[in-house]
Amino acid sequence: MKMLVCVSKTPETTTKIQLTADKTDLDKGGVQYIMNPYDEWYALVRALELKEAGGGSVTILNVGPADNDSVIRKGLAIGADDAIRVNSEGGGSLYIAKQIAAQAEGYDIVFFGKETIDYNGSEVGAMVAELLGVAYVGEASHLEMNGNVATITRDIEGGVEVVEVSTPLAISAAKGMAEQRIPNMRGIMMAKRKPLNVVEPVDAPSTTEVASYELPPAKSAVKLIDPENMDELVRLLHEEAKVI
Amino acid sequence: MVLVFAEATNGKFKKAAHEVVTYGAKTAAALGSDCVALTLGNVEDAGDLGRFGATKVYNVSAPELAGFDSGVFTAAIAGAAQQLGAKVIVLSHNSTGKNLTGRLAARLDAGSAPGVKAVPVVDGGKFTVRKAVFSGKAFADVEILTDTKVVSLVGNSIPVEESGSAVGVESLTVELPAPKVKVLSTKRAEGTTPLPEAELVVSGGRGLKGPENWGVINDLADALGATTACSRPVADSDWRPHHEHVGQTGVAIHPNLYIAAGISGAIQHLAGVNSSKTIVVINKDPEAPFFKAADYGVVGDLFEVLPRLTEAVKKFKSA
Ligand SMILES: Cc1cc2nc3c(=O)[nH]c(=O)nc-3n(C[C@H](O)[C@H](O)[C@H](O)COP(=O)(O)OP(=O)(O)OC[C@H]3O[C@@H](n4cnc5c(N)ncnc54)[C@H](O)[C@@H]3O)c2cc1C
Ligand SMILES: Cc1cc2nc3c(=O)[nH]c(=O)nc-3n(C[C@H](O)[C@H](O)[C@H](O)COP(=O)(O)OP(=O)(O)OC[C@H]3O[C@@H](n4cnc5c(N)ncnc54)[C@H](O)[C@@H]3O)c2cc1C
Numbered sequence: 001m002k003m004l005v006c007v008s009k010t011p012e013t014t015t016k017i018q019l020t021a022d023k024t025d026l027d028k029g030g031v032q033y034i035m036n037p038y039d040e041w042y043a044l045v046r047a048l049e050l051k052e053a054g055g056g057s058v059t060i061l062n063v064g065p066a067d068n069d070s071v072i073r074k075g076l077a078i079g080a081d082d083a084i085r086v087n088s089e090g091g092g093s094l095y096i097a098k099q100i101a102a103q104a105e106g107y108d109i110v111f112f113g114k115e116t117i118d119y120n121g122s123e124v125g126a127m128v129a130e131l132l133g134v135a136y137v138g139e140a141s142h143l144e145m146n147g148n149v150a151t152i153t154r155d156i157e158g159g160v161e162v163v164e165v166s167t168p169l170a171i172s173a174a175k176g177m178a179e180q181r182i183p184n185m186r187g188i189m190m191a192k193r194k195p196l197n198v199v200e201p202v203d204a205p206s207t208t209e210v211a212s213y214e215l216p217p218a219k220s221a222v223k224l225i226d227p228e229n230m231d232e233l234v235r236l237l238h239e240e241a242k243v244i
Numbered sequence: 245m246v247l248v249f250a251e252a253t254n255g256k257f258k259k260a261a262h263e264v265v266t267y268g269a270k271t272a273a274a275l276g277s278d279c280v281a282l283t284l285g286n287v288e289d290a291g292d293l294g295r296f297g298a299t300k301v302y303n304v305s306a307p308e309l310a311g312f313d314s315g316v317f318t319a320a321i322a323g324a325a326q327q328l329g330a331k332v333i334v335l336s337h338n339s340t341g342k343n344l345t346g347r348l349a350a351r352l353d354a355g356s357a358p359g360v361k362a363v364p365v366v367d368g369g370k371f372t373v374r375k376a377v378f379s380g381k382a383f384a385d386v387e388i389l390t391d392t393k394v395v396s397l398v399g400n401s402i403p404v405e406e407s408g409s410a411v412g413v414e415s416l417t418v419e420l421p422a423p424k425v426k427v428l429s430t431k432r433a434e435g436t437t438p439l440p441e442a443e444l445v446v447s448g449g450r451g452l453k454g455p456e457n458w459g460v461i462n463d464l465a466d467a468l469g470a471t472t473a474c475s476r477p478v479a480d481s482d483w484r485p486h487h488e489h490v491g492q493t494g495v496a497i498h499p500n501l502y503i504a505a506g507i508s509g510a511i512q513h514l515a516g517v518n519s520s521k522t523i524v525v526i527n528k529d530p531e532a533p534f535f536k537a538a539d540y541g542v543v544g545d546l547f548e549v550l551p552r553l554t555e556a557v558k559k560f561k562s563a
Contacts, residue, residue, distance in 0.1 A: 011378070013492055013493075013511065013512045013515070014511050014512070015378075016511075017378045017381040017382045019382070026378075026382075037493055038493075092355075093346070093349075093356065093358075094349055094350065094353075094355070094356070097346070097350060114342075115342075117378070117379055117492055117493075117515075118377065118378055119377055119384075120358075120359055120375075120376065120377055120378075120379060120496075121346075121358050121359070122337075122342040122345070122346075122358055122359070123342070123345050123346030123349065123356060123358045124346060125346065126314060126342070126343060126344065126345065126346030126347040126350070127346035127347065127349060127350040128346075128350075129314070129315070129346075129347060130315070130318060130346070130347040130348075130350035130351050131350050133315075134424070135313070135314075135315060135424035135425050136314045136315065136343065136347065137314075137343075137425065138314070138339070138342050138343040139339055139342060139343075141486075151428070154339070155339060155487065156339045156340075156430070156432070157338055157339055157432070157438035157440055157441060158432050158433045158436070158437070158438025158439070158441075158487075159430070159431045159432035159433055159438070160430075160431055161312070161427060161429065161430045161431070162427075162428040162429045162430075163311075163425050163426060163427050163428060164425070164426045164428055165424060165425050165426070166424070169424075175486055175489065175493065175494065176486055205389075206389065207349070207353075207354065207355030207356070207388070207389055207390045208355040208356070208357065208386050208387065208388050208389060209386070209387045209389060210384045210385065210386055210387075211372055211385045211386070211387045212384075212385050213377070213382050213383065213384050213385075214382065214383045214384075214385070215381075215382055215383075216380070216381075216382070216383065216518070219536070219537060219538075219539070220539075222525070222535050222536070222538045222539065222540065222541040223539065223540050223541070224540075224541050224542070224543065225540055225541065225542050227542050227543065227544030227545075227548070227549050227552075228552075230542075230549070230552040230553040230555070230556035231556045231559070231560075233524070233540060233542065233553060233556065234553070234556045234557055234559075234560045235560075236540060237501065237522070237524070237540070238560065241501070241521070241522040241539065241540075243443075243444070243500040243501040243521060243522045244444070244468065244501065244557075244560070
């Protein structure tokens, strides 16, 4: 099976978000980057498990500038065979989806994470599926293959739905699909020699633009309640916060 | 025209459907246009959506829509939008919406804003709408540059408002592709409100010491009519089911009230819960970082504080 895993680069989860003075961008000074956790922990690892069980190949794809190569190399160190980077500074979700779709023909399964932890769009996978005209199952927590038929469990509000789909298909991975793998020394050494093909982007307009960012208002100081007096807490929740 | 996709579960609308129609009506008002609702498949009393501001309700029913296939649903919604000449499409940012927003945007070559929290600002031809980014650590005001626009609304971010009365329902015929996805089974927990939709949430962390101690959390949740949640290590240790895990890598929630007991307040936990309107933290360590993000704090042993709080809630409810 030929598998493609789309990975995004995101700020590390403990990053304190600060903005540039004109509020049009994240202040990137001092920010550490990682591979988007859903892409790394679940999508990539499940693709590798399927390859280990049934053969085939796992290719990593990122749309981004050259400094994303370190994140891509990490994916190769975890076990992907090769990688493609579409050389671009990005241009919004539909722009990224069009770049991915231009590379994604001929794969049996195209994997995504359920969302990026920076822009939280949850939309690129569905966009690519529509552009390719294939089935899409979002927020999937289990994926089993039997020949070319996938049985997928997807998360829905307060429950799960189990579906069956034939390849080719696109899927976005949520918690439960696999367990995180830490690359070992051998993997890291081998990753340096694996092919990372850089290709140029196709033409696509931006459909959205972030006009500005804003930080949430600072929380006022916590009101401490006497642990013996929970009637007081209930009164405040009712009268002051008006939530019960 | 603003077209709202109002989802029904087993033929009935949930609060999310009323929220998106309210949102659509307000968006239409900002644009000086009309809001219509679209329902797919068999829906009871679809015209009731008029109460929340839809001037008309359309329905597409076809055997292809019996199970959820994002490709078929996208064809239905996009087809209806094109027939009606709708320029703005509104959906819920729930599991169904997350399977559809991107497909619709790609199909219509439209700009999209997934996960918006407020009604768009329309100013001199600019359409700008606010969404949460960095898992709630910041907001982005996103301008949609295309003529056709797709937005999906986060649950519990605007109040439902009644502004009209029931309206007529008209059938539409849209050409649909054959489904590629076959639904084998659908399971939903009965009774409790799912976490992403919950208004009241009671959550436990490692401070609970073990799964056998969850009674104190469940009792408070039952007294309040709240949904239960947990921190990531609790789910990873299988003390609680994975779907209860909230935070940056779990479910992002936006209830009116979030009560956290025995949770330290790590940044990744806060990322998924900081959109809660009111946060109560119960922790025996006065230095726990969660107190900085809390509205109300109780420094004490949760095994004493929670039962006391449960009693106080019961007293309040019966008063
Ligand atoms: C303030 C800000 C700063 C940013 N800075 C950078 C940066 O420095 N470098 C950078 O590379 N990107 C950067 N991005 C882009 C960002 O990481 C996302 O790739 C992009 O915003 C799409 O996000 P989304 O939430 O719509 O994706 P979603 O729809 O939530 O993503 C779903 C899945 O699509 C796939 N996917 C998403 N984006 C890509 C991609 N670019 N390539 C391959 N697969 C992808 C992944 O599998 C992901 O899990 C930045 C975004 C913002 C908002
Ligand atoms: C990439 C990444 C992603 C992550 N994503 C998430 C996520 O999505 N969600 C998440 O929750 N975590 C996430 N984490 C983990 C996070 O960093 C913390 O480790 C975790 O949230 C801690 O869980 P906790 O608060 O239950 O436990 P602890 O940090 O151990 O805190 C237990 C608290 O209980 C208090 N306590 C103990 N006994 C009592 C008592 N008797 N009465 C009252 N208080 C008591 C203690 O004072 C302490 O503050 C992530 C981590 C990483 C690296």
